[in-house]
Amino acid sequence: MGSSTVVSYVSSVSSTVVEVVDYRLGSSGAEQERLLAQCELLRPAAAALLDTIPLPPNAKALDVGCGPLGVLDLLSERVGPGGSVTGLDTDHRMIGWARESVAERALDNVEVRHEALPPVTAAEALYDLVHCRLLLINTTHPRQILGSMAAAVRPGGWVAVQEFDWATWQCDPPHPAWSRLKALLTEVFGGDVHIGARLPGLLSEAGLTDVRATAHAYYWRPGDRYQTLLLSFAHLFRDRLLEHTPLTSGELDSLTGALRDHLEQPRTTVRESLLVQAWARKP
Ligand SMILES: C[S@@+](CC[C@H](N)C(=O)[O-])C[C@H]1O[C@@H](n2cnc3c(N)ncnc32)[C@H](O)[C@@H]1O
Structure with missing residues (x-):
């Protein structure tokens, strides 16, 4: 597994140091490539979401956890030359890649910063839209992040979130190795892999309407x-699976081998995790 960055800040609400990030998928070149390919896959859905949200002229948008590109290019188009887009990420390699993406595409109205979102009490309500994609599923602090996102939005502005829900992630025909590996990965993934289903409720809890x-x-x-992808995750999380679940190395190899054979069969299909999009307005 690639390296991961842990960023801490002092929350003046609780007066304790809060660990904000432990992105377990890391920031290897392979993860950069995976995320950029995923941007292409999810581009039509992201465009449809952003087209639903009415932005004022010269809008200010923020993408939290932008990764190597995220939706910075789509936001750049939507806010136009008079608007501005800020991308934040707590991993310096991601920020380096995001800067490359911005330069390659000549996105003059986009800046990226190696920063975490400020805590609620330090936030300024500056933005017309604050967005994140595949950030909350990777964190143990989704409420805290959503609270900060809501605090960064001006009254009348929008928070938009896109997250997967693993509930629908299945292969057909079913296979016991899939079920076992998916269940074990759910335990070690680090965030709530069913957070997609909770998004509307979490937005309401954050005070949004x-x-x-x-x-x-x-x-x-x-x-x-x-x-x-499930096999790729089993590879990335191998050490964690062996450390935190009853699996032995031999069992893990035999599960992944059996699953690889099954997924290669011409009749085997995979239904991906559900991409849930939720958006709401700040009163
Ligand atoms: C799965 S990637 C998604 C990247 C991008 N949003 C996309 O959709 O392609 C999650 C990103 O969130 C970043 N991240 C994790 N926790 C964060 C936090 N608290 N604040 C900002 N970035 C964070 C990680 O470094 C990583 O680049």
Whole structure:
């Protein structure tokens, strides 16, 4: 597994140091490549979401946990030359890659910063839209992050969130190795892999109104890169699986081998995790 960054800040609410980030998928070159490919896959859904949200002229937008690109290019188009987009990420390698993406695309109205979102009490309500994608699923502090996102939005502005829910992630025909590996990965992933289902409720809890939600599903077959994503996760989380679950190394190899054979069968399809999008307005 690649390295991960832990960023801490002092929350004046609790007066304790809060660990904000432990992104377990790391920031290797392979993770950069995976995230950029995922940006392409999710681009139509992201564009549809952003087109739903009415922004004022010259809007200010923030993307929290932008990774190597996230939706910075889509936000840049929507706020226009008079608007501005800020991308934040707590991993310096991600920020380096985001800067490359911004320069390659000549996104003059986008800046990226190696920063965490300020805590609620330090936030300024500056933005017309604060967005995150695949950030909350990777954190143990989703409420805290959503609270800070809501605090960073001006009254009347929007918070928009896109997260997966692993509930629908299945292969067909079913296979015991899939079920076992998915259950064990759920334990060690680090965040709530079913957070997608909770998004509307979490937005309401953050004090937002006019909550809306929709979802997108994706299907794969042998040869598609996401057909074997569960196996990629088993590889990335190998050390954690061996340390924190009863699996032995031999059992893990035999599970992944059996699953690889099954996923290569011409009739085996995979239904991806559900991409849930939820958005809401600050009163
Ligand atoms: C799965 S990636 C998603 C990247 C991007 N949003 C996308 O959709 O392609 C999650 C990103 O969130 C960053 N991250 C994790 N916790 C964060 C936090 N508290 N504040 C800002 N960035 C964070 C990680 O470094 C990583 O780049």
